[in-house]
Amino acid sequence: MLEVHRTYRAKIRNHSQVAEMLDRHGWSTSKLWNVANYHSRQVWEETGEIPDHGDLKDELKGHTKYRGLHSLQRF
Numbered sequence: 001m002l003e004v005h006r007t008y009r010a011k012i013r014n015h016s017q018v019a020e021m022l023d024r025h026g027w028s029t030s031k032l033w034n035v036a037n038y039h040s041r042q043v044w045e046e047t048g049e050i051p052d053h054g055d056l057k058d059e060l061k062g063h064t065k066y067r068g069l070h071s072l073q074r075f
Contacts, residue, residue: 031065 012018039059043051051059060066 028065032060032063035063035065036060 003034013021036056036059039056040051043049
């Protein structure tokens with residue numbers, strides 16, 4: 001299966017107004033990345049399989065840092 005990855009570039013013109021919020025989102029995202037990696041390693045060691053998207057989403061939705069990502073609160 002062919003996967004396409006796109007990269008979008010943007011320029012933030014009001015950086016002073018959004019810097020703190022972006023820092024918080026970045027921090028929450030890095031913590032969730034660590035949780036996802038840990039969970040994936042645990043599942044791999046127990047089952048020999050890589051967890052799928054649904055399993056990871058279920059695991060991460062219960063994490064406190066998930067709520068720190070405003071755009072993901074609706075899921």
